[in-house]
Amino acid sequence: MIKPYIAGAILVLGLLSLCAGPVLAEESPSQEYRDAIRMDDGGFVLVKNAEPREDQAGFGKDIVLERRDRSDSLVWSRWFGGTQDEKVRGITQLSDGGFLIFGQTQSFGQGSWVVRTDAEGREIWNQTFGGRMSDFNTAIEMKGGEYALAGTSDAFSGRGQGAWLVMLSPDGTELWNRTYGGEVLDYATAVAEFPKGGLVLAGVRMTNSDKLEEGLLVRTDSAGNTIWEKTFGGSGSDEIRSVMVTRQDEIVFTGSSFSPGLTIDDFWVVKTDADGNEIWNRKIAGKGIERGMVITPGPDDTFLVGEVVTADEYEIHLLTLDNAGAVLSDKTYTGIEPNLMAGSWRLSRSGDGSLALTGAGNLRGAWALEIAADGYTTNRHLYGMEPAVKRTAAESGSVPVSTYQEPFIPSGWLVRTDSKGKELWNTTFGDGRMQESFALVMTNGGGYAVAGSAVINGMHSDAMLTLFDGSGRQTGQVVLGSDGLAEIHSMEQEPNGGFILAGAHDTSGWESQTMWVVRTDAAGSRQYDNDISAIPRGNGAHVIQSPDGNYVVSGSFHSAEHRSPDGVIVKTGPDGTVFWKRTYGDGGQDGIPWVDRVPGGGYVAVLASTNGGDQATYKSSATLLRLGEDGSGIWSKPLTEDTQVEPRQVLATSDGGFLVAGYAIRGDALVGPWIVKTDRQGTVLWHHVFNFGTLGLKGSQMAVETPDGGYAMTGDKGEDIWLVRFDPSGTELWTATYGGWSQETARGLVATPDGGFTLVGITRSYPVTETAHTERIFPLFVLFTAILAAGLAAALWNERKSNSGKRWT
The missing domain is CATH 2.120.10.10 (Neuraminidase)
Structure with missing residues (x-):
């Protein structure tokens, strides 16, 4: 018979084994995810509407912020709300690691509600703006630390609903708010900071004359005053869903355009100059409703667009457009049913060239696609929604396996x-x-x-x-x-x-x-x-x-x-x-x-x-x-x-002249390293431009003179570090690259x-072997388990010795 203290040790060891991983409560079926952000460590932060917790029975719906790790296990959740209903629209990650949650409240006045949190989701402040018919659809953080939020409101126009723009200080104080239009219905779906000050507001305008929608574009100064206001589209119904500003102060937006005689929307993308004058206008007609949902800058003066297509099934497309709006590549992903009306799609790029495309889904859900640099999905995440039923043969068949790994913290x-x-x-x-x-x-x-x-x-x-x-x-x-x-x-x-x-x-x-x-x-x-x-x-x-x-x-x-x-x-x-x-x-x-x-x-x-x-x-x-x-x-x-x-x-330099190093640029894209040698009066003796023409940051960060009077220069080539050696006349002797x-x-x-x-x-390829900020419970568990196991082994050995020679029955 095993002694009680040994049996107790085995029981404790078994319980510890069960506690090695987190135990999470089953999620409520009434949850409604609305937005998702991929974090640098590969996990996600999500926001959802949820019924109140059991300890707040009788209260209204709350807003919940969740942090999940790479395996989608829950790390923490934070609840926000009062006695009445709150409803979330979206979330923005801030430069300090915190978050800005925006939605609507009935508990703290009636209007649009904004909650500012720290990086762990703990509330810093919350504020209510507008009135009962006010709603924010999007939010951005400005370079100066202020927040610009855009949507629609009837609280200030006195007529219909106007496109609404509000600027907040970092502590949540309203700096100003403006509405644009408002004769019938105007609403903002996207906002972007203009590099030389002010904002670009994009959305939809509905007029009294024909009640058809037009794409609305407004450029403002830093106080929200209108510099110009323009509409775009044809004689049908058109809408803008996402907007960006290029390094040359050009404005590019995407959305959908519906022309008379058609039964479906076409994909639509337009570029204008800083004054809103159209540079080019592209429409792509396909087999179903096609709508550009998000646009961001791509590598080498291109644009990346996330598009939704719905015909006999839902498709998500990732398009690469050149600077003239021509399609360079088109990748298709199925198995997800996105929300065509939600403007909270997000497209972000990691340092290794991989992408994360996230958005709201139908049936109270949110989704995320992780896409490697070669365009193949490496992971699909569904929150509060089921996969779309119909799949193509390509989707269910053999798909190339990506070797993508999450990069280490830089x-x-x-x-x-x-x-x-x-x-x-x-x-x-x-x-x-x-x-x-x-x-x-x-x-x-x-x-x-x-x-x-x-x-x-x-x-x-x-x-x-x-x-x-x-x-x-x-x-x-x-x-x-x-x-x-x-x-x-x-x-x-x-x-x-x-x-x-x-x-x-x-x-x-x-x-x-x-x-x-x-x-x-x-x-x-x-x-x-x-x-x-x-x-x-x-x-x-x-x-x-x-x-x-x-x-x-x-x-x-x-x-x-x-x-x-x-x-x-x-x-x-x-x-x-x-x-x-x-x-x-x-x-x-x-x-x-x-x-x-x-x-x-x-x-x-x-x-x-x-x-x-x-x-x-x-x-x-x-x-x-x-x-x-x-x-x-x-x-x-x-x-x-x-x-x-x-x-x-x-x-x-030692010969009395000068050496200058940097980058060569074409348009708003980096071409490659640039180095120039002059005499003591600044007259150029020789120079080199290295046109790499590959994906990634390309250029020079540092040059040195070598002991023999030659020169060396280091910089970036694609995703590696590049070193080139020159003789005194500028002739290239050798090059080398370093990277993982x-x-x-x-x-x-x-x-x-x-x-x-x-x-x-x-x-980002190699980890630091020892860090001062490692916080892990698992090593402590292993240590404690090892100590307990060693003690248990010793006890069993002593038990065996004490019973040696005895006959067991």
């Missing part, structure tokens, strides 16, 4: 090579948060220092300095700033072994960020830091030490005169005193990404300028600036005429004394 990546680019070692670093590693220096002792940021969420980042020895072993890590926004973009080691760093700092968020200079000792301990308040809304891009021991910083700031970014170079002392500053800009987008010392005295800098609001006038250029010790201009030379470029760096199965991004490069190179960047 981590810092350090790679050491020999003189031919062959990798000698690599190491990852980070603490479980997304790493942005911007600056790399080789220290006086032969090790390395990397500076950058650990991003907590889109509105909060910690400035980090990480130290390594010569073999890539991490020897220290220091947090240099953690209040609000703290970013390091540049670093230089001083002769005494300490570091001087520059970036941006803002304790309140993004609106009042200032240029920031930090000094540390050789171990990374902060000696002082100063916000350069003389540069309003400034951003430090590069820092060097001046010959007199002070600091020269380049970057950009928000110009009140031009109402856009201007470039700036400033000389500052350790206490933040500004000795001089020089600004550059003419109303476009300008910045000084790099400044360097010139051995004969003074400085050299490169000015990046972008002008033009459409493709016909768009120009991105680089200008080389030669400055005296006091920052006064000696000369300036344009570096390109026909080639559109975006410079990132300038170096004073996901995406890597280059950030910094140094030439080592032995002729090799060390690169720093960001990897």
Whole structure:
């Protein structure tokens, strides 16, 4: 007979085994999912309407926010509501990781209800707007942190229902609200931020004359005042479902168009200029009702469109359109019955090129398609709905199996090579948060220092300095700033072994960020830091030490005169005193990404300028600036005429000339790395543009001069890091690439004394082996189980010994 304490241990062990996984309550059949967002870790956040919980019997319907992991297991759920009914319309993820839920309420007044939560779904605030006939259909977060919500309301027009636009501050305070139209029925289905300020509102207008619908497009200023208002469509019924603004300030929208004589809607997509003048108009007629539901920018100046088609069965299409609206590819997915009227479709791209397409479904559900870069679905998620009954032979037959894997959280990546680019070692670093590693220096002792940021969420980042020895072993890590926004973009080691760093700092968020200079000792301990308040809304891009021991910083700031970014170079002392500053800009987008010392005295800098609001006038250029010790201009030379470029760096080379590296651009797409060599007067001696022409970010982040007088440049090629070596005349000697199965991004490069190179960047292919933020219950369970099992084994052994020689009956 087994003794009671052994039987008890076995019972406990069995119970622990049962508790190893989460036990979830069965979901209520009355739930109604309305929206879904795929998260970076592969899980989903969903929002739904639900009957009240058992402990609130007699209350009205609530809104529920759910977080699910990659296997769709419930992680947490949050309930929102009062004594009456609440109804959800949709959800938007915010840059700080939180969420904005919008719907309607009867418990807190009667009108449109907005709830702001943190990243764990806990309520921060809620507000009610409009009246009983007010409803939000969509919401976006602005670059300044405000929220724009759009829908329809009769509370302000005094006639019918107007398209409604409301701007909220980050704390939920209404900044302004506007309605447009309202003679009969106008409603907004989509809203987009205009790069030069203001918004573009899209939706539907119904007129008194014929009661047919037209596509409605309104452009406003930053206060919601109408700049222009236009309708689109023919003599039939037309509607807009999604809108976006290109880098050239062109507007592209999609929806459906119904023409007289037809019995079904056609797919419809239109591009206009910034003034709403039509550039092109495309309609695609198929076998059933076809409606464009969402449009987003695609790679290489293309557009991605999610479309629904319904005939004898429902189909979801993913279209790739070129810049003229022609269809480049069309992928079809069946087995899901989407809601044709819900405008809450979402199309998002991951770093590896995979996509997530989500939307509302019929029969009180929501759905999500995960699509690999090759167009094949890797997963289908249905929430509160059943698969569509009819399937095509292709859907039920053999479908190529994707090898897609979820990428790791972006981590810092350090790679050491020999003189031919062959990798000698690599190491990852980070603490479980997304790493942005911007600056790399080789220290006086032969090790390395990397500076950058650990991003907590889109509105909060910690400035980090990480130290390594010569073999890539991490020897220290220091947090240099953690209040609000703290970013390091540049670093230089001083002769005494300490570091001087520059970036941006803002304790309140993004609106009042200032240029920031930090000094540390050789171990990374902060000696002082100063916000350069003389540069309003400034951003430090590069820092060097001046010959007199002070600091020269380049970057950009928000110009009140031009109402856009201007470039700036400033000389500052350790206490933040500004000795001089020089600004550059003419109303476009300008910045000084790099400044360097010139051995004969003074400085050299490169000015990046972008002008033009459409493709016909768009120009991105680089200008080389030669400055005296006091920052006064000696000369300036344009570096390109026909080639559109975006410079990132300038170096004073040992022959007295200069080297500039960056990106070449075609339209609003990156072509590839660009490098140019000049003499001491800025005359171009040679230059190269590498046209990769492949999917992904392509360009140069850093160039260096090698000990033999040649040059090397690193950047991105597709999803790998690319390194190219040149001789002094610019002849290419060799190239090498580094990367894994996901995406890597280059950030910094140094030439080592032995002729090799060390690169720093960001990897999504390789995990950090040890992190400081790992929170797992499972390892504790394993440890506890192992201890208990060992004790049980010992008890059984002792039991066996004590009973040896006994006869069992």
